[in-house]
Amino acid sequence: MPGRKLGIGLDVGSTTTKIVMVDSQGDMLGSHLVPTGASGAVAARRCLEELTKKSGVGTAGIPTTSTGYGRSLVDFAEKSVTEITCHSIGVHRLNPEIRLLIDVGGQDSKVIHIGENGRPTDFELNDKCSAGTGRFLEVMSRVLEVSIDELGPLALQSNSPCTISSTCTVFAESEVIGRIGAGESPKDIAAGVHAAMASKISTLSKRVGVTTPVCVTGGVALNPAFRHYLSKQIGAELWMPDSPQLTGALGAALLSLGL
């Protein structure tokens, strides 16, 4: 596409690496995601190769911005920006009304207040603990012997969720094993797990202040039970973009073009 100005954003997260390409209008032309695995740098390269294959556009010379915990590992990016700013900008592009963004990824969760210009004005991240992250759900799905995609729908079948401690993934795992031993049903345990996690993130959200409308992004946003319990606990409807995992990469791509 000669003469067309393009931008690339790469979000190297702890669990998944995402890439997005946008055109000069900021519209998404292509995207791809791969598991980050042991090397963020390798995952970033793989994403770039896949994007080239999918879009049919050579990526050489296209301005690139990296974000996410592995942002400094992307040696072909001209600049790196935190995921806090990138998610804000990405979400603002998709829905400029959003004032509170809750992003729950594999190993962190963040709550960002977005200003009218699309930039973050305040934020909180989870502390050194995985209890409010995707990792928590991964551990619990393993214990309940269901896939991560099945965990949410299973939880939504419950009418009486178990009480699960939300303080620590490791201790909550022991608690779940105890519940299984006590004969509790997997759906009630799964519901308790989601309620516990939503409670942790709801507390984080209240620290920043729940200002509607609220958006939820990150891989965990795809889980319907998580959205159900979070919405209930913060007392607000949640808006979710079509691809909630890509907003960070989208924001980075927009920044590559100075949009």
Next chain:
Amino acid sequence: MTGRSGKEEKAYRPLKMQDFLQQVLFRHVLEGNAASEQGRLAWVTSGFPVEIPVAMGITPTYPEQYGAVVGSQKVGPTICGFAEELGYSQELCSYARSSIGSTSKPEESPLNGLPEPQALLACNNICGTVLRWHDAISQMIGAPVFLLDTPPVEGEQQPHHLTYVRTGIERLIEFLSKTFSVSLEEERLREVAANSSKAISLWTKSLEACKNKPSPLNCADRFTTMAPVVTMRGTEHIIEFYQALYDEVQERVSQGIGAIRDERIRLLWDNIPPWFSIFKFFNGLAKGGVVFPADTYTHAWSGSIEGEDLFKSAATIYSNVYLNKGLQAKVDKMVKLIKEYDLDGFVMFSVRSCKRYSLGQLVSKELVTEETGVPGVVIEGDMVDSRLFNDAQIQTRIDALLEMFE
């Protein structure tokens, strides 16, 4: 946003008087060793009215400063580990663990630990842990403990409250007289108090010079040069030191030289620093044009013992230290510093060890932003125990704050 272009010239300008600082601190170590041998050494907490023991011929030394040495030498996990081997919790203050750990295994600790004291003087105006910490040391080495109790001050200090602390100071003098067979001469106390005032006054002038743009001092400069005003308050020789510091600061101001090369963003720092990476941390930020012209910690040493009733004056000053006041006083102080030093934002270091300093930071963050309109961020870690400091998490939080200024 973090650009990728590296620059060769150093972003941070070291002070010329760093050598002088080393000499003063070395002298402090030697004097401590000599005093221990002569039976006139006391360990004191950082907020202790040290002018009184100094006026009575007793040399003080500071376990908290020793904790900073342990941190700076990057042996926090090892020395704190010695205390943990004895059964102390990892949740205990890392200054206390450094002190207890090094007392347990001095031969494996920096400087072979602190020299052995004949008394342990604690003032709980900085935290409540100091009493139990000194009790623990007392059990290990046998020196007696004296506690100067300064109940927290909320709002204005009540007269009965002041009388209570003043009585504590009288008891302190009795304790020192009995323990060290010495006495207090009022004239000598006035001299010591005057020395203390002169040093503090020069120190305060250097701090206030940081209102200039560019700021002549950065956080690490103040955290290192504050050591004498903490540990040698009341002695004559540190006046010369603070005069030299002030001269260098004035020289920088008059020539428009900043502590960092390209000052772009001015921030407030709240709490004790991560001693194990103090230069790496602040100099790293300096590369991005970030300077810290003010902090809540090095501004804590102010006020002079003076007037007719010196004991009352000491009781007032030492009851009203920053950490002994309520949350509102802390918020007010931060707001004042942000306004007076024209700062763009603030970084609050939530120190796992120091509950007294860190408690309420989430609330005060909101209040400070409300009152000043500038953004802030809370980062978590510890001052000595590097096991609790996660570089990547901290970097993301700080970078996100800096991106708010773009």
